[in-house]
Amino acid sequence: MDTQWMKTDVLIIGGGTAGTMAAIKAKQANPEGEVLILEKANIRRSGAIAMGMDGVNTAVIPGNSTPEQYVREITISNDGILNQKAVYQTGKLGFGVIQELESWGVKFQKDAQGEYDLKQVHRVGKYVLPMPEGKDLKQILTRQVKRHKAKVTNRVMATRVLVKDGRAIGAVGFDVRNGDFVVIQAKAVVLCTGASGRLGLPASGYLYGTYENPTNAGDGYSMAYHAGAELSNIECFQINPLIKDYNGPACAYVASPFGAYTANAEGNRFISCDYWSGQMMLEVWKELNSGKGPVQLKMTHLDEDTIAEIETILWANERPSRGRFHEGRGENYRTHGVEMNISEIGLCSGHSASGVWVNEKAETSVPGLYAAGDMASVPHNYMIGAFVFGMLAGTNAVEYVAGLDHADPDPEFLEAEKTRIYAPLTRPNGVPHTQVEYKLRRLVNDYLQPPKVDNKMEIGLRNFARYHETLDLMGARDPHELMRCMEVHFIRDCAEMAARASLYRRESRWGLYHYRVDYPDKNNDEWFCHVNLKKDDSGNMVLFKRPVEPYIVEVDLEREVYDVAVR
């Protein structure tokens, strides 16, 4: 096993939506600076948008909406718990991102007058901008990364951020093909590793049949935690209404502007808005438990041309295998509703609010460490938010590194991490990662899937804390299996965080995402705050309240309650 040493000014871990943009913007800010993207897959087809995207969900386009309206909408849908200044950035800077993407060849839908053809999916405003030809988004971004001369190292997985004197000074990991130990010294580190998408176990039992790209195993949540950074709103789980078994989006954001809607088995509407929120998910949960299920996305009433157009979009973008899934079951949008199910839990700020704490500059609480995309705690941020925070992280990191020197990593830490990483290879006949991961994620389902019950979560927490012993039994036979083993370590960390944060917030909030049977009501007097957590100096996970920053856009939360139930 060789050791590879690398040096860069700005290190970006994860080359997806946020990571590619962070690299491009860092090079634009300082073309002389060295920027390296570290990617455990291949940036050409990695991350949440590996197969493109069918639309932009948070487009604030002048003339259609304002950043202030957008901040109001997200404040209400996230039950008031947010840093408005951070959400405002997505509203303010997103339009510039859309224009720049367009200049690179990304196509957005326009009407006959050549104006952006925005659709309403949110409760109030129009923020959804279709991109029916969005399948090549990732290749376009890859081309720009090369054009801007940012370096890319594919197939290397980071396992820990290096920290010295309280600041991030690089990262360590290994090559998932040849097994080399990799040490990277950097003056600033940007984490863009996506959601914790392999936390709960899909109902199908297939470990990789997840909503998120299964490479996104919570790597960044775990690495930020071990670097001493704060994480926020972890109890605000991601739970999505998905195609049953397929476990991907149906997708109401695309189909509802064409007239599709979510209905119960009787064909009746029970929610007034298909925008994903915890409150909406609670209504789906109630409907499924009322005997009126299954729940379906209904398109059978639409005409042939409309259905054909929906098929063209859904079967080419984001999750193009949807078409063959329906076909395999002999089902069709013309004759069958799409049966929907409640997904297993995950962590993701792109859709809910659980992530590594960042401010409006994409800074985490550790100097020199930035976070962007699904893993950064900016609620409901979606793809445009990932681009905006990638941009902020890239430009602010360049400013931060000016005049800084590289620091030498602690040799003892490197040796200890090397031992930790390669331990499964010393046990080729150890328990396979598939079984260790299956059991861990099944325990997540058993004890953390809402409605959350105190006694169950306590049992879950004991299991997750003790699971270190099980991780020590895991065996790997090659660097590929080692990658999956180290991902199980990340998943365990996320499970413990999810249990502790859920137990800490003694109220219910965000609909199903944090519905606690023992504390069924929202309690603004005691819990109108973030719940943050971090690793303290003795290595313990500590939780604390972090006040909500003063609002910059006024919202009367007593009057404006997010309610989408049809009664």
Add this chain to the structure above:
Amino acid sequence: MALATQRVDVPVIVDESKCLEKCTACIEVCPLDVLAKNPETGKAYMKYDECWFCLPCEKECPTNAITVQIPFLLR
């Protein structure tokens, strides 16, 4: 630890008559890195059953040698 080898139905099917021995397009783009070359035949195959049925392998194969099925448990 006592271990058993079990058969599994894998989602990615390679038509060996079309797969080019010098090409690694599918292997390079797979996000989960589950494809490999059979050292004896030089043809690609699914080495690890860890599939997101996301399709880059199928789309980027220059000879249309790859078919991705929905994994059996979801089908």
